[in-house]
Amino acid sequence: MIPLEVKPTGNTEQFNLQQYLHQKKEKIEKALDASLPIGEPAKIYEAMRYSLLAGGKRLRPILCLATAELLGQTEEVAMPTAIALEMIHTMSLIHDDLPAMDNDDYRRGRLTNHKVYGEDIAILAGDGLLAYSFEYVAKNTTGVPPERVVKVLAILGEAVGAKGLVGGQVLDLEYEGKPDITAEMLTSIHRRKTGALLEACVSCGAVLAGAQPEDLQRLSGYAQNIGLAFQIVDDILDVTATSEELGKTAGKDVSAQKATYPRLWGVEVSRQKARELVDAAIQQLSFYGEKAIPLCAIAEYIVSRKN
C-alpha cells in the first residue's frame, strides 16, 4: 500500500506533488505553445490558441506523461500524445460551451471561445483542434515502433467519439432537466463524458511504453476510479465553491436541473465515495511500488483539489 508515502511529510526525500505538477505543467505549457504557431487565416489559429493556452490543470497530459514514465518510457516520446490529449479536451470544452449545448459564457475565468470569436469560428476552432490532435501525434511521435502510434490514434479516436466523450455529452443533454436519475445512469454518463478521455490518457501513455496486457488492465482500473472520483469532486465543487474559485459559473448544475452526485447522495457521502474510489485507484497500482508514487499522488490530488 502506497497512500502513506504520498502524503506530504516535509521530508525532502519524499515525493513533492506540488513541485512535480508544477514542473510537468511548465513543460506542457511550453510544448502546447510551440505546437500551434499562428498561420493563415490568423483568426482561426488565434481562436484555437485562445482556448488551448487558457491555463487549466493540464491533468490529462500529466497523466499521460506520468504513466509513460511509470512504465519506463521517456517524457519526450509521450509529449506529442500528451499535447494531443489537451487539444482534444480543449475542443470538447469549446463545443460544450456553445449556445446550442451548455451555453456557457465563462471558462477558466475568461470568456468562452464563442463569446470572443463568434459561434462559427468556435465550432471550427474545435474541429481544427480535433483534427490537429491526430495529425500532431502522427507527425511528431518518434522513437517508438509505428504500430504503437497507430494504437494510440485508435484509442484517441474511440475516446472522443460516440462511444466516449461525444456519447457522454449526448446523454448529458438528454438527462438535463431530469435530475432524478439513478446513480448507475449518472455514472454511465460520466464514464463517457469524463472517464473515457482520462482513461485514454493513461492507456496512451502505457501503449507508448510498450505496456503488457496486465499493465493496461491495472492502469485502466486506476483511470476508471480516478475518472469517477474526479467527476464526483466536480459535482461537489459546483455546490461548495464560488465562481471565482472555479473560474466558471458555480451552482450551474442546480439551476440547470442536472443530476449530480451531491443531489443523489448529499455532499458528505459524495466526499466519502470519492475517497473510496481514490483508495481503490491507488490499490490498483500497488504492484509497481514506489515507481507509482506520482500517479498515486495525482489520485490524491483529484480528491483534495479546490477547483
Next chain:
Amino acid sequence: MIPLEVKPTGNTEQFNLQQYLHQKKEKIEKALDASLPIGEPAKIYEAMRYSLLAGGKRLRPILCLATAELLGQTEEVAMPTAIALEMIHTMSLIHDDLPAMDNDDYRRGRLTNHKVYGEDIAILAGDGLLAYSFEYVAKNTTGVPPERVVKVLAILGEAVGAKGLVGGQVLDLEYEGKPDITAEMLTSIHRRKTGALLEACVSCGAVLAGAQPEDLQRLSGYAQNIGLAFQIVDDILDVTATSEELGKTAGKDVSAQKATYPRLWGVEVSRQKARELVDAAIQQLSFYGEKAIPLCAIAEYIVSRKN
C-alpha cells in the same frame, strides 16, 4: 495523351465509366453502412448515419480506391481509408450547414442534420464522425506496414484542420458579402475548402500503395487540378442548375453575395477553365498509360457532371 480513350465509344472493351462508378459506389455504400452500426445512445448514431448514408456521388472514396489500385494496391486495403474520407466529408457538410455557418435547410435533397436532430446533436454528430474516421482507419487498415497507416492519418488530419478544410471554411465566411475578390484569392479559398480533401483522397490511396515521391507528385498535380475544376463546376451549377437537380438550394451563392468563378469570369470562360484544368489533370497521369484510365475518366466526369 489518354483523353480519347476514356470517351464512351460503345466498344465493350473500352472503359465504361458509368459502370465503374456504379460498382465502386455500391461497394462503398455497403462498407459505409457496415462501418457504423447503431449503438448507445441511439440518437447520436442515427444522426451520424442520417448524413453519412444520405447518398451523394461518393467521389472522395472512389478517388482513394482508384488511386490505390492504379499503383497496385487492393481495394480492400484502401477501403477503411476511403470510408474515413467520406466520414470527414460528411462531417464538414453537417457543420457547414449549421445556422451559425451557412445556415442551410437542405442537403442532398433532404433536410440538413440540424433540421432533423437539432443543433446540439448535429455539432456532436460531426465531432463523432471526425473522431471515428481516425479510429476507423487505425483499427481497420490491415495488410500494409503500420508506418503507412500513420502517414495516412497525418494526411487526413492536415486535410481537415486549419491548413485545410477548416481554414478554407474560415476564409469562405470572411469573404461572404465581399463578392469582388480576385481569382487568386478565390482559388486560395477553394484549394483548402474543396481541394485539400480531394488531394488527401489521392495521396492516401497512393501512400497505402507504397507510392514513390514521383508518384505522389504526379498524383498531387492531378488532384489539385481536378479539385479546382470541381469547384468551378460547382459554382457554374449553382447558377445554371435547379435546386431539384442539385438536391440543395440553387442560386445560393448569388443571394449570399459570394465570390464565384462565373461572377469573376462569366459562365463560358469558367467552363473553358474547368476543361483546361481537367486536361492538365489527365496530362499529369500520362506516365501511367492505360492503368490511369479510371482516374482520367473521373476527371472527365467532374467537368461534365450535372449535379
